[in-house]
Amino acid sequence: xxxxxxxxxxxxxxxxxxxxxxxxxxxxxxxxxxxxxxxxxxxxxxxxxxxxxxxxxxxxxxxxxxxxxxxxxxxxxxxxxxxxxxxxxxxxxxxxxxxxxxxxxxxxxxxxxxxxxxxxxxxxxxxxxxxxxxxxxxxxxxxxxxxxxxxxxxxxxxxxxxxxxxxxxxxxxxxxxxxxxxxxxxxxxxxxxxxxxxxxxxxxxxxxxxxxxxxxxxxxxxxxxxxxxxxxxxxxxxxxxxxxxxxxxxxxxxxxxx
Amino acid sequence: xxxxxxxxxxxxxxxxxxxxxxxxxxxxxxxxxxxxxxxxxxxxxxxxxxxxxxxxxxxxxxxxxxxxxxxxxxxxxxxxxxxxxxxxxxxxxxxxxxxxxxxxxxxxxxxxxxxxxxxxxxxxxxxxxxxxxxxxxxxxxxxxxxxxxxxxxxxxxxxxxxxxxxxxxxxxxxxxxxxxxxxxxxxxxxxxxxxxxxxxxxxxxxxxxxxxxxxxxxxxxxxxxxxxxxxxxxxxxxxxxxxxxxxxxxxxxxxxxxxxxxxxxxxxxxxx
Numbered sequence: 284x285x286x287x288x289x290x291x292x293x294x295x296x297x298x299x300x301x302x303x304x305x306x307x308x309x310x311x312x313x314x315x316x317x318x319x320x321x322x323x324x325x326x327x328x329x330x331x332x333x334x335x336x337x338x339x340x341x342x343x344x345x346x347x348x349x350x351x352x353x354x355x356x357x358x359x360x361x362x363x364x365x366x367x368x369x370x371x372x373x374x375x376x377x378x379x380x381x382x383x384x385x386x387x388x389x390x391x392x393x394x395x396x397x398x399x400x401x402x403x404x405x406x407x408x409x410x411x412x413x414x415x416x417x418x419x420x421x422x423x424x425x426x427x428x429x430x431x432x433x434x435x436x437x438x439x440x441x442x443x444x445x446x447x448x449x450x451x452x453x454x455x456x457x458x459x460x461x462x463x464x465x466x467x468x469x470x471x472x473x474x475x476x477x478x479x480x481x482x483x484x485x486x487x488x489x490x491x492x493x494x495x496x497x498x499x500x501x502x503x504x505x506x507x508x509x510x511x512x513x514x515x516x517x518x519x520x521x522x523x524x525x526x527x528x529x530x531x532x533x534x535x536x537x538x539x540x541x
Numbered sequence: 542x543x544x545x546x547x548x549x550x551x552x553x554x555x556x557x558x559x560x561x562x563x564x565x566x567x568x569x570x571x572x573x574x575x576x577x578x579x580x581x582x583x584x585x586x587x588x589x590x591x592x593x594x595x596x597x598x599x600x601x602x603x604x605x606x607x608x609x610x611x612x613x614x615x616x617x618x619x620x621x622x623x624x625x626x627x628x629x630x631x632x633x634x635x636x637x638x639x640x641x642x643x644x645x646x647x648x649x650x651x652x653x654x655x656x657x658x659x660x661x662x663x664x665x666x667x668x669x670x671x672x673x674x675x676x677x678x679x680x681x682x683x684x685x686x687x688x689x690x691x692x693x694x695x696x697x698x699x700x701x702x703x704x705x706x707x708x709x710x711x712x713x714x715x716x717x718x719x720x721x722x723x724x725x726x727x728x729x730x731x732x733x734x735x736x737x738x739x740x741x742x743x744x745x746x747x748x749x750x751x752x753x754x755x756x757x758x759x760x761x762x763x764x765x766x767x768x769x770x771x772x773x774x775x776x777x778x779x780x781x782x783x784x785x786x787x788x789x790x791x792x793x794x795x796x797x798x799x800x801x802x803x804x805x806x807x808x809x810x811x812x813x
Binding site for chain 2: 440441489496497
C-alpha cells in the first residue's frame, strides 16, 4: 500500500541519544536554540563552535552528515529571504565582487543564515533520533495543553492517510486525461484541495464518533513516557550547557571571538 | 429464556434535518447469539447501530443493553458494554501505535498499569495481532488494521460486539481469518453487512432492516432461500452461491460445528 516508508526524518539506530526520553531532548533543543539566538552575530568563532557541537552530537547519535544535510532543504525559503537582504536593505554600501550591497543587509543575512541553519540542524537531529509519536509524548510530558497534544498526535497519525488520499485523487485526475501544466489547471487543483478538505473533515467526524464509542469524554490520558535518570538528564543537558559556556566565553573575551 | 443483551423496542428516529430514518424498530438479541443485520443502502442500519451505544438518542422507543437502558447518565457503562467496530479501520485507529490505540478504551474506563497492559495483551492475542503492538496503525495491511480495530473494542470486554461491514475490502484470506476470529470469540455479535454469504457463514439468525423498519427476522438460511423477500429489499446473493438448505443446519453450540458448517458453505459455493 506504499505505507512502508513513513519515516521521512527518523533515522533508525540504537544510540544513547536515541534512547534519551523525548521530553529531555525537546528541552535540550529549545535551550540550545535560545543560546544560539542570543549570540550576537559578530562572534563568528562561537558559531563555528556551535556547529562543531551539533556535529559531535550527531556523531554521538550515529546519525551521518549525509543524512542530515540533504534534509536542510527545508530551510530554502529562509535562505531566499536571507539572500535578498543585502540587496534590499538600506545603510552604507560595500563592494562585493561585481556587486554593491548593503553592509547591514549582508550582516543580517549572515546572522539569519547562521542561526537558522544551526536551529534547523539541531531540530533535524531531534527528529532523526526521536519517533514522531515520542516527540508528541514528550510535549505532553512538558505540559503542553491537551488540545494541542491531541492535534499534533492526529497530525502524526493522519498525515499519511490524507497524503495517500491526495495521491489517489491525482492518479484519478490524470487517468482522465488531466495535466497540471498551466494556470488554467488551477481551478481544478483548487477543487481537489476543497474535496480533500471536506473528506478530511468528515473523517474527523467519524474518528470522533469512534472515540466516543470507546468512552472518550474529552480527557485524554496518554501513556506516561519513560522516567528520566540523572545520567540521562546530564547527557541531554550537555549540548545546551556547552553552548552556553561558549556563549559566556565569547561575551567575556569578545575580541578573540569576533 | 436466555437473558437479552440487546433489547430495542419501537425505536424511531429522525435526523435534525427532519429526514426520518427509523420508524419503530424492534430487535432483541440474546446472549451468545450472532445476528446479521441486512438491508439495502440507506435502510437505517448505521443509524440503528449508533443508537445502541447512545451516540444518537432515540426520538421514540427504548434501547436496553443487558438490562441497562441507554440514557445520558448510563453512557459510560453502555459504551463499555457495546463494542462497535466501524467500517473504516482508519477511523477507528487514531493513536500513534497499536498498543496505545488498544489501550485507549480501557484507559477511558480508568484502567492503568499492569491491569491495562494485561487487557491490551489479551485483546491483541484474541485477534492474533500480538506481534504488531508497537507498530504504527498506518504501517499495517488493511486486514491487519481491521483485526486491530476489533481488538480495540475487545479490550473493553464488551457484552456485545457490533461489526459494521466487517468483510468489506478484505482479501479472501483476511476475510476467512476474520471469520475464524469472530467465531472463536463466542461473543454476542450483531453484524451489519451486505455480504450475504458471510452472514450465512457466521450468523444463525438474520434481520432485514428496510425503510426504517424490520422487514424480516428469521433463520439466516431460510431467509437467504427466500428470493422474493431478498429481491423486495434490494438484497442479492452473489453469482453461483446457493444457500445451504436449512435442514442441514446443526446448532452453533458445539465447538466443532463452526468449522464443519464453514466447509459446507465453501463447498456449496464452489460447486454452485
